[in-house]
Amino acid sequence: MRINRPEIVAQVERAFVAYEQALVDNDVDTMNALFWDAPETVRYGIAEVQHGGDAIRRWRESTALVPRSRRLHRTVVTTFGDDAATVSTEFTSDATPLLGRQMQTWARLAPASGPFDGWIIVAAHVSLIEAPPNGG
Template identity: 45%
Template sequence: MIINDPAVLAEVTAAFQRYETALTSNDVETLDALFWVSPQTIRYGITENLYGHDEIAAFRAGRSPVGLMRTIDRTVITTYGQDMATASTLFFRQSAPGKVGRQMQTWMRTPEGWRVVAAHVSFLVQPTG
């Protein structure tokens, strides 16, 4: 198995960047499209546990578009062979001072393109020092 094949890494990085743009601009249609349409897709959020694409899409449709801007840091994308990858990043929001967000996603190549099949988002009190 090839880890971080340059071509595959470029594809997943582009998908991740597309997700980030859609997230901060509340482009719900793109966000829905980037998650695998399956009951096996899972997203654990800051205040919610979502099982299946339908629950994830319903959450996105009902979420407030206020305060979505963020900065990201220490993003690590790793590909495993041609069809699986992980993307991990830290994020910071002005609406959450003193906290650091953590986001991890598992991406899978599907016939429709790269899709998130599992995601986890959480906050921690930002360490000092």
């Protein structure tokens, strides 16, 4: 298994950037399209938990908007072979002094010729912590 083949990393980065833009723009259709629509999908949010694509979609319909001041820091994309990846990032915004952390597990479950090169999020975790001194 090859780790971090440049062309696979680039595909996951494009899908991640599309998700992040949809998040900031509150483009629910794109966010939903980038999450696996299956009972096995898990999303652990800041103050909530969703199990399954249906629960994630229902939550998105009623959640507060992400602040437009959201900025990413220290994003790491790691790919495993051609069909599995993780994306880890930190984020800040004007809405809170806390440091946000976000981890996603991505899998290529659709044809590579499809939207987002077939990549979708199969698990995600978002949390907030006190910002560590000196950036952690």
